[in-house]
Amino acid sequence: MDIETLIKERRSVSLFEDKPVSIDEVKAMLKTSAWVPNHKMTQPWRFTIITGETKAQLAHMAGEFMSRGKTGEEKDRAYNKAHAAFSQVPMHVMVFMEESHDLKRRQEDYASTSLIIHNLSLIGWEKGIGMIWKTGPLTDTEPFRQLIGIQPGEKFVGMIQLGYPKKVPRAMPRIDLDERITELN
Ligand SMILES: Cc1cc2nc3c(=O)[nH]c(=O)nc-3n(C[C@H](O)[C@H](O)[C@H](O)COP(=O)(O)O)c2cc1C
Structure with missing residues (x-):
């Protein structure tokens, strides 16, 4: 190219x-x-x-961060979305x-x-x-x-x-x- x-x-x-x-x-x-x-x-x-285990910790941290201050289903949704976004990297x-x-x-x-x-x-x-x-x-x-x-x-x-x-x-x-x-x- x-x-x-x-x-x-x-x-x-x-x-x-x-x-x-x-x-x-x-x-x-x-x-x-x-x-x-x-x-x-x-x-x-x-x-x-x-990569690996540290990447998994980062995905968890992103989930926690993006779901902070939320409760119930809304919290789970926000956690899962951020966790998935980081996990697929x-x-x-x-x-x-x-x-x-x-x-x-x-x-x-x-x-x-x-x-x-x-x-x-x-x-x-x-x-x-x-x-x-x-x-x-x-x-x-x-x-x-x-x-x-x-x-x-x-x-x-x-x-x-x-x-x-x-x-x-x-x-x-x-x-x-x-x-x-x-x-x-
Ligand atoms: C210093 C810097 C920080 C950036 N931070 C983010 C970010 O936090 N989230 C994001 O989605 N994109 C981020 N970007 C990417 C830009 O959004 C992206 O380059 C821009 O939309 C242009 O798209 P392109 O790179 O495909 O041309 C960042 C880019 C730079 C240079």
Whole structure:
């Protein structure tokens, strides 16, 4: 696939086939993805790959979180929906970065770490592996942060849910970029 098609056709995927993704393959994809531009070469990122029992704990945690404050059947429905949504994800990749005390450095580090995530999604897309970058409210909770092992001084950048796509969503419309491009001669 040529790079322009790859960039345009990649979609965020959140429904996956019941088919495992190779951890070794994802590690190799991450290694390639990390070849990003990075001011001062701080390379502040780290990744945690979650499958198996930890993934089951995460699904339970998502169920508990989404059903909080509800009772009876409504609680069960909310729990089951979130639990099922997380359980069908073959793999989660948590992305962290060391958080510099310097605002500019922090922003530049976040930019570079974001590039890795997008590289990962493009490399994945070419291999038929889909993913979505998630930062929903569950990821701000203390139990979540404990489960994924966030360290003092680290910023949680995103939860990448990854697998072979069951359904590829339609592209969301993009603005006409001509309206946002200025030429200064
Ligand atoms: C920083 C970041 C956080 C995101 N968090 C979420 C999220 O929490 N939940 C979600 O459904 N999608 C999330 N997304 C995915 C976007 O919704 C998605 O990229 C957008 O709808 C465009 O769709 P596309 O990626 O298929 O082009 C996030 C994307 C980024 C870049």
